Amino acid sequence: MTSARSITRVLANKYSPSGAPSLDNFKVMSAPAPTKDSLKENQVLVRSLYLSVDPYQRGRLIGTTNSYVPRYELNKPISNHGVAVVEASASADVAEGDIVYIRGAPWETKSVVDVAAVRKLPTGTIDNARDFVTVFGMPSFTAFVGLTTIGKPKAGETILVSSASGAVGQIVVQLAKARGLRVVGVAGSEDKIELVKSIGADTAFNYKTSDNFVASIKQAAPEGIDIYFDNVGGEFLDAALANINTGARIVSCGMISQYNAKSADEAYGLKNTFNILTKTATFQGILVGKYYGTPTEDEFMAEVGKLYKEGKLQYRIDETTGLENAPQAILNLFDGKNFGKSVVKV
Amino acid sequence: MTSARSITRVLANKYSPSGAPSLDNFKVMSAPAPTKDSLKENQVLVRSLYLSVDPYQRGRLIGTTNSYVPRYELNKPISNHGVAVVEASASADVAEGDIVYIRGAPWETKSVVDVAAVRKLPTGTIDNARDFVTVFGMPSFTAFVGLTTIGKPKAGETILVSSASGAVGQIVVQLAKARGLRVVGVAGSEDKIELVKSIGADTAFNYKTSDNFVASIKQAAPEGIDIYFDNVGGEFLDAALANINTGARIVSCGMISQYNAKSADEAYGLKNTFNILTKTATFQGILVGKYYGTPTEDEFMAEVGKLYKEGKLQYRIDETTGLENAPQAILNLFDGKNFGKSVVKV
Ligand SMILES: NC(=O)c1ccc[n+]([C@@H]2O[C@H](COP(=O)([O-])OP(=O)(O)OC[C@H]3O[C@@H](n4cnc5c(N)ncnc54)[C@H](OP(=O)(O)O)[C@@H]3O)[C@@H](O)[C@H]2O)c1
Ligand SMILES: NC(=O)c1ccc[n+]([C@@H]2O[C@H](COP(=O)([O-])OP(=O)(O)OC[C@H]3O[C@@H](n4cnc5c(N)ncnc54)[C@H](OP(=O)(O)O)[C@@H]3O)[C@@H](O)[C@H]2O)c1
Numbered sequence: 001m002t003s004a005r006s007i008t009r010v011l012a013n014k015y016s017p018s019g020a021p022s023l024d025n026f027k028v029m030s031a032p033a034p035t036k037d038s039l040k041e042n043q044v045l046v047r048s049l050y051l052s053v054d055p056y057q058r059g060r061l062i063g064t065t066n067s068y069v070p071r072y073e074l075n076k077p078i079s080n081h082g083v084a085v086v087e088a089s090a091s092a093d094v095a096e097g098d099i100v101y102i103r104g105a106p107w108e109t110k111s112v113v114d115v116a117a118v119r120k121l122p123t124g125t126i127d128n129a130r131d132f133v134t135v136f137g138m139p140s141f142t143a144f145v146g147l148t149t150i151g152k153p154k155a156g157e158t159i160l161v162s163s164a165s166g167a168v169g170q171i172v173v174q175l176a177k178a179r180g181l182r183v184v185g186v187a188g189s190e191d192k193i194e195l196v197k198s199i200g201a202d203t204a205f206n207y208k209t210s211d212n213f214v215a216s217i218k219q220a221a222p223e224g225i226d227i228y229f230d231n232v233g234g235e236f237l238d239a240a241l242a243n244i245n246t247g248a249r250i251v252s253c254g255m256i257s258q259y260n261a262k263s264a265d266e267a268y269g270l271k272n273t274f275n276i277l278t279k280t281a282t283f284q285g286i287l288v289g290k291y292y293g294t295p296t297e298d299e300f301m302a303e304v305g306k307l308y309k310e311g312k313l314q315y316r317i318d319e320t321t322g323l324e325n326a327p328q329a330i331l332n333l334f335d336g337k338n339f340g341k342s343v344v345k346v
Numbered sequence: 347m348t349s350a351r352s353i354t355r356v357l358a359n360k361y362s363p364s365g366a367p368s369l370d371n372f373k374v375m376s377a378p379a380p381t382k383d384s385l386k387e388n389q390v391l392v393r394s395l396y397l398s399v400d401p402y403q404r405g406r407l408i409g410t411t412n413s414y415v416p417r418y419e420l421n422k423p424i425s426n427h428g429v430a431v432v433e434a435s436a437s438a439d440v441a442e443g444d445i446v447y448i449r450g451a452p453w454e455t456k457s458v459v460d461v462a463a464v465r466k467l468p469t470g471t472i473d474n475a476r477d478f479v480t481v482f483g484m485p486s487f488t489a490f491v492g493l494t495t496i497g498k499p500k501a502g503e504t505i506l507v508s509s510a511s512g513a514v515g516q517i518v519v520q521l522a523k524a525r526g527l528r529v530v531g532v533a534g535s536e537d538k539i540e541l542v543k544s545i546g547a548d549t550a551f552n553y554k555t556s557d558n559f560v561a562s563i564k565q566a567a568p569e570g571i572d573i574y575f576d577n578v579g580g581e582f583l584d585a586a587l588a589n590i591n592t593g594a595r596i597v598s599c600g601m602i603s604q605y606n607a608k609s610a611d612e613a614y615g616l617k618n619t620f621n622i623l624t625k626t627a628t629f630q631g632i633l634v635g636k637y638y639g640t641p642t643e644d645e646f647m648a649e650v651g652k653l654y655k656e657g658k659l660q661y662r663i664d665e666t667t668g669l670e671n672a673p674q675a676i677l678n679l680f681d682g683k684n685f686g687k688s689v690v691k692v
Contacts, residue, residue, distance in 0.1 A: 269615015
């Protein structure tokens with residue numbers, strides 16, 4: 001679809017206030033390629049290399065204006081964190097050939113973006129450009145922030161991690177293990193369970209083959225849960241609450257089991273919140289957005305970067321090739337079809 | 347029933363694992379009065395003056411052994427915080443005539459207790475003995491701890507307080523107001539609403555005449571809720587969650603609407619917990635027990651004692667006369683029949 005003269009774009013086609021999203025929410029089309037002649041001052045022409053695929057993008061297709069994330073505009077390209085190479089620049093800050101990180105990168109093979117939206121990555125990054133939307137990407141940073149600021153892990157404690165083979169989960173498992181915790185992972189297939197154990201979980205189980213979440217958690221962590229890093233919400237969160245110890249911290253990072261609820265009434269109702277009181281537990285939400293540009297970001301790069309360079313951190317990636325296949329990659333997240341951090345190689 | 351030779355006792359008669367408690371859970375009986383001759387070393391013979399009546403006592407009649415509070419033993423006197431006068435002492439620490447505070451005071455008109463369970467109150471306390479189970483009592487201290495350690499109130503913020511005319515709620519309303527917050531109270535009758543406003547709430551509403559809690563809260567606090575001091579749990583908590591602002595703190599102090607649930611399945615299921623994530627809110631439980639004997643207790647006495655002495659703190663008390671009427675006073679808490687801090691004058 002893409003040639004020197006044309007590009008591929010993924011537009012928001014329609015909103016889905018509730019229920020599962022489908023390919024119909026997106027429109028993949030081709031368009032004339034932007035040229036360097038069209039650049040205004042402080043604009044940059046970039047060619048996309050990698051785009052991050054994340055569950056929160058579904059929330060941007062709900063269509064309401066009061067969500068915690070702005071909705072995608074219909075008939076405009078959707079966007080997400082991405083890495084790109086600069087093809088032409090009308091800014092003194094970046095030059096042709098620079099590799100840049102873009103927070104709201106449009107889902108286009110080539111784009112014109114404001115220089116304010118890009119961050120120049122170190123020279124030579126081309127070989128590891130993908131790292132910036134994977135192991136050093138937004139979900140990894142979320143894992144770090146949630147675990148350190150809310151989880152406050154202490155050696156010897158037990159942490160339960162849901163969606164443990166995912167973009168966020170893999171990092172939580174490994175950072176918690178590195179800090180001396182007993183790690184219990186949960187994921188949705190035997191392959192994923194194997195991965196979760198291989199990266200350091202002391203034990204892990206497949207929630208899809210459990211007929212009783214409360215009992216499965218109790219079996220995996222008879223000593224009780226000190227930290228629950230919640231990526232899924234709903235019934236599994238409720239079961240985790242039934243297993244918390246005094247002083248437990250529940251890091252509310254995601255509720256993917258609830259994102260496609262057909263209506264507010266269909267949302268799962270949490271029954272075990274009395275345990276939050278009687279166990280003097282803390283159930284706290286985290287949004288990574290407010291930590292960008294803070295010292296926490298440097299701490300993250302120091303800790304995760306170090307472990308990664310020393311070969312002590314693994315990060316499984318689920319790479320989709322071709323922007324035209326990116327909408328399906330979003331849908332896959334809600335069926336557990338991704339295995340590792342989902343990313344599109346443009 | 348009580349004479350020089352006989353005392354009245356309130357025993358636990360049977361457990362009620364679920365559903366509303368009834369008079370049948372208690373057995374009021376008379377027994378021979380204990381005498382000073384029967385005292386062993388470090389025991390004290392006390393005559394009860396005032397006994398606190400608190401919702402958590404219902405939890406001690408559930409009968410399970412894994413509750414956050416130990417169950418009352420069947421056919422033994424139930425117990426709670428109380429104030430008594432020493433009639434005889436086999437301890438060097440207290441003497442006849444001393445007024446003492448007893449944490450686990452047996453519900454008997456006269457008792458023999460270990461000196462370790464009593465704390466001598468200042469000389470002359472007889473005139474304000476009741477204060478130690480009311481304005482300086484356990485629920486007041488709970489209000490202080492919950493508000494300061496979890497609520498972390500800041501002037502200009504809005505706080506929502508449920509059961510606002512109750513033992514805990516009255517103090518929360520007044521301390522929050524003294525710290526410069528906008529205070530929204532909720533209670534179950536027009537009389538109670540009047541009281542709540544008269545002690546400083548900026549506005550208050552009767553939840554029993556609301557047909558939509560979410561809308562009633564929004565009307566009372568269009569600016570949103572920064573702190574929700576939760577005494578009731580269940581549907582009202584859910585509605586409060588629908589109205590929280592970014593960074594909100596939910597002080598989980600009590601869930602009285604759920605204490606009599608007929609079964610775990612009947613417990614109300616909280617649907618709006620996604621707001622905890624998207625508003626990066628903190629929902630945290632508090633149990634006052636662990637703050638006794640800590641510096642927080644001194645801070646409490648300094649702040650609340652000062653306001654009270656200066657006549658800047660009011661505290662409505664609902665006094666029941668006669669130990670034989672005390673079981674009904676417990677039941678009244680669950681029908682909202684108490685108006686103010688419930689206490690028994692023995
Ligand atoms: N708060 C923040 O700032 C922030 C930032 C990033 C991500 N998040 C959240 O963190 C969570 C994980 O994100 P991620 O990027 O790491 O995604 P991910 O785990 O890589 O992928 C999503 C996974 O969710 C699981 N899943 C899908 N539907 C489910 C359901 N109904 N019940 C239980 N599990 C289900 C699937 O794994 P299984 O095969 O194991 O079921 C799927 O592979 C998401 O909820 C996301 O929204 C939050
Ligand atoms: N965590 C701790 O350490 C601690 C310590 C003390 C107390 N508490 C808790 O704090 C809460 C208040 O205790 P308190 O001593 O101050 O009691 P209180 O408020 O003086 O008395 C109980 C009040 O609860 C309200 N209520 C009863 N059933 C209700 C229902 N189904 N829905 C809504 N409200 C209901 C009634 O007031 P209305 O007429 O307004 O409905 C009733 O007057 C209780 O939940 C208690 O368990 C916790």
